[in-house]
Amino acid sequence: MGRTLAEKVWDDHVVVRGEDGAPDLVYIDLHLVHEVTSPQAFDGLRAEGRPVRRPDLTIATEDHNTPTQGIHLPIVDRTSRTQIETLRRNAAEFGVRLHSLGDAEQGIVHIIGPQLGLTMPGITVVCGDSHTSTHGAFGAMAFGIGTSEVEHVLATQTLPLKPFKTMAITVEGELRPGVTAKDIILAVIAKIGTGGGQGYVLEYRGSAIRALSMEGRMTICNMSIEAGARAGMVAPDETTFAYLKGRAHAPEGADWDAALAHWRTLATDDDAVFDAEVYLDADELEPFVTWGTNPGQGVSLSETVPDPATIIDPNDRAAAERALQYMDLAAGTPMKAIPVDAVFMGSCTNSRIEDLRAFASVVRGRRKADGVRVMVVPGSMRVRLEAEAEGLDRVFEEFGAEWRFAGCSMCLGMNPDQLAPGERCASTSNRNFEGRQGKGGRTHLVSPLVAAATAIRGTLSSPWDLEQDPDGGRDATAARPVRPVEEVA
Amino acid sequence: MDAITTVTGIAAPLTRSNVDTDQIIPAVYLKRVTKTGFEDALFAGWRQEPDFVLNRPQYAGASILVAGPDFGTGSSREHAVWALRDYGFRVVLSPRFGDIFRGNSGKQGLLTGQVPEPEIERLWALMDAEPGLELTVDLPAQTVTAGGFTTGFDIDPYTKWRLVEGLDDIALTLRDEARITEFESRRESWRPVTLPVRSRAEETA
Numbered sequence: 001m002g003r004t005l006a007e008k009v010w011d012d013h014v015v016v017r018g019e020d021g022a023p024d025l026v027y028i029d030l031h032l033v034h035e036v037t038s039p040q041a042f043d044g045l046r047a048e049g050r051p052v053r054r055p056d057l058t059i060a061t062e063d064h065n066t067p068t069q070g071i072h073l074p075i076v077d078r079t080s081r082t083q084i085e086t087l088r089r090n091a092a093e094f095g096v097r098l099h100s101l102g103d104a105e106q107g108i109v110h111i112i113g114p115q116l117g118l119t120m121p122g123i124t125v126v127c128g129d130s131h132t133s134t135h136g137a138f139g140a141m142a143f144g145i146g147t148s149e150v151e152h153v154l155a156t157q158t159l160p161l162k163p164f165k166t167m168a169i170t171v172e173g174e175l176r177p178g179v180t181a182k183d184i185i186l187a188v189i190a191k192i193g194t195g196g197g198q199g200y201v202l203e204y205r206g207s208a209i210r211a212l213s214m215e216g217r218m219t220i221c222n223m224s225i226e227a228g229a230r231a232g233m234v235a236p237d238e239t240t241f242a243y244l245k246g247r248a249h250a251p252e253g254a255d256w257d258a259a260l261a262h263w264r265t266l267a268t269d270d271d272a273v274f275d276a277e278v279y280l281d282a283d284e285l286e287p288f289v290t291w292g293t294n295p296g297q298g299v300s301l302s303e304t305v306p307d308p309a310t311i312i313d314p315n316d317r318a319a320a321e322r323a324l325q326y327m328d329l330a331a332g333t334p335m336k337a338i339p340v341d342a343v344f345m346g347s348c349t350n351s352r353i354e355d356l357r358a359f360a361s362v363v364r365g366r367r368k369a370d371g372v373r374v375m376v377v378p379g380s381m382r383v384r385l386e387a388e389a390e391g392l393d394r395v396f397e398e399f400g401a402e403w404r405f406a407g408c409s410m411c412l413g414m415n416p417d418q419l420a421p422g423e424r425c426a427s428t429s430n431r432n433f434e435g436r437q438g439k440g441g442r443t444h445l446v447s448p449l450v451a452a453a454t455a456i457r458g459t460l461s462s463p464w465d466l467e468q469d470p471d472g473g474r475d476a477t478a479a480r481p482v483r484p485v486e487e488v489a
Numbered sequence: 490m491d492a493i494t495t496v497t498g499i500a501a502p503l504t505r506s507n508v509d510t511d512q513i514i515p516a517v518y519l520k521r522v523t524k525t526g527f528e529d530a531l532f533a534g535w536r537q538e539p540d541f542v543l544n545r546p547q548y549a550g551a552s553i554l555v556a557g558p559d560f561g562t563g564s565s566r567e568h569a570v571w572a573l574r575d576y577g578f579r580v581v582l583s584p585r586f587g588d589i590f591r592g593n594s595g596k597q598g599l600l601t602g603q604v605p606e607p608e609i610e611r612l613w614a615l616m617d618a619e620p621g622l623e624l625t626v627d628l629p630a631q632t633v634t635a636g637g638f639t640t641g642f643d644i645d646p647y648t649k650w651r652l653v654e655g656l657d658d659i660a661l662t663l664r665d666e667a668r669i670t671e672f673e674s675r676r677e678s679w680r681p682v683t684l685p686v687r688s689r690a691e692e693t694a
Contacts, residue, residue, distance in 0.1 A: 039522035056684040086522040251679035259679035
């Protein structure tokens with residue numbers, strides 16, 4: 001019987017096959033490290049007198065609690081400062097490559113791996129962060145781990161892992177202009193639920209996935225964890241190879257040829273069998289938005305806030321009731337009637353250059369709605385530089401948005417970028433949990449295009465609404481024409 | 490981690506049930522960046538009370554904790570084990586443990602022995618009669634001895650083996666180090682390496 005993509009990558013990395021229900025010992029090709037989940041791992045090594053086995057397969061960056069403005073100033077929060085200083089000491093002591101605040105390669109750990117060409121098909125990637133699933137977009141097996149496992153990988157470059165089940169998520173059809181990868185994954189999670197992927201590695205397939213850029217595929221794989229899955233993957237293809245070719249750490253010469261030959265064998269065999277299968281029609285998709293406090297509580301933007309009374313499952317119903325109370329929303333309210341206080345454009349889900357271009361394409365030559373705070377946070381310093389080279393920073397600033405330095409920022413509010421209690425935010429990030437973006441803050445997860453349209457109108461909106469309301473937010477003094485939305489979908 | 494065979498030391502009675510990991514170590518201590526030095530955090534809330542067992546001089550230097558049922562329930566924080574270990578405890582005896590806590594303990598070299606509730610109460614009575622009493626916990630024999638009194642305790646065979654051998658997860662894996670090295674010798678040269686630093690992207694940016 002044929003094997004799936006996930007099974008092929010797994011099999012290629014088994015060092016010791018576990019017997020009688022014991023886990024397999026799996027080799028790790030790339031270990032990404034950041035300041036929050038690594039200190040105790042390094043401390044554990046120190047206590048036992050162990051070295052980092054493969055510093056050359058390890059890379060560290062500062063992202064979770066770095067400031068996104070005044071980055072040259074001392075970090076005010078003591079815990080944040082301690083964690084960052086500790087990472088710097090540990091990286092120096094153990095010989096680990098570190099991209100610190102201010103470095104051109106600093107940024108969100110899941111942005112810099114692909115950017116440097118370190119993330120590639122057929123490898124295993126781990127990081128002490130649940131959104132490590134992002135790297136699966138390349139056909140890598142990538143998943144988040146805990147601090148003890150971080151120590152284990154630092155010491156041994158392996159992990160004892162139990163086998164997983166496989167789930168195919170097939171998305172066929174063509175997305176309409178204005179509908180993006182983010183809408184696909186929000187719709188997938190709404191369909192299978194936040195626990196639907198538990199125990200599975202997801203493989204995203206179908207014509208709509210194949211048509212996505214690498215950055216779109218990363219957005220989708222990134223949120224696999226939000227469906228409870230261990231990892232999400234997309235089979236590598238010409239799009240993948242073209243993205244990688246020429247990147248700093250991508251293979252070269254004969255290595256490139258050997259890699260390519262291997263990568264072309266990775267796609268799931270025709271006769272392979274998945275443990276579960278899910279289908280989604282891309283033609284039907286509309287811009288999607290969450291109304292509740294978990295990423296599975298989402299609807300199309302044209303719909304209304306659901307009535308918990310219509311939910312059959314008692315646990316889901318109770319969760320919906322609690323969510324509406326926290327979100328201060330009444331059942332039946334049109335999603336588009338919900339006003340926001342803030343728009344956050346950033347996070348490992350949507351802070352790559354294409355995301356910034358999409359956002360800019362909508363807001364170019366317009367002014368943000370009065371009273372709405374708009375923050376644009378690039379995923380890495382490299383993305384920031386690239387955006388500035390294209391003049392996007394001016395577009396954002398003329399729009400009235402704050403243009404920040406790279407980091408996780410308001411996605412999780414570990415740095416000063418937080419919502420105030422009761423504030424409502426349209427956010428391109430990945431989690432709408434209670435208090436995630438700041439104590440008492442209310443989050444609606446959206447795509448960059450919806451974030452942009454929302455920032456213009458002040459209520460949850462898609463670019464489609466701007467077309468019907470051509471003067472909405474238009475700044476008569478702005479010199480640049482608005483690019484049609486079709487160009488950016 | 491250090492191997493455990495026999496532990497002889499002062500036993501402290503913790504005559505409470507359902508001691509959750511938030512009591513063992515409050516969340517405020519989770520912000521630290523070390524894996525050691527949590528001795529001050531152990532039972533931080535209860536240690537504010539002057540008559541808490543660990544504040545009594547007879548129990549200074551205690552290495553065995555004799556607790557009520559359902560010790561270590563709640564949050565999965567590994568810090569709970571670190572705090573007990575850093576304070577000096579090598580053994581916790583209880584009629585029942587929280588699953589995650591028990592799993593974490595086995596990995597960190599803290600022996601969690603399951604002793605039936607009547608026997609725990611018998612131990613408490615002996616300790617009450619003679620505060621600062623020394624117990625001997627014999628892991629290979631799975632016995633607890635206090636003076637002339639001896640009782641057994643339960644522990645799963647795998648965890649027992651690991652503790653007796655002093656094998657943490659990493660040490661267990663490193664038993665297969667030759668196979669890891671052999672695997673690495675076959676690793677293709679196209680696979681990623683982070684060092685030396687290459688910066689081709691810089692030229693194109």
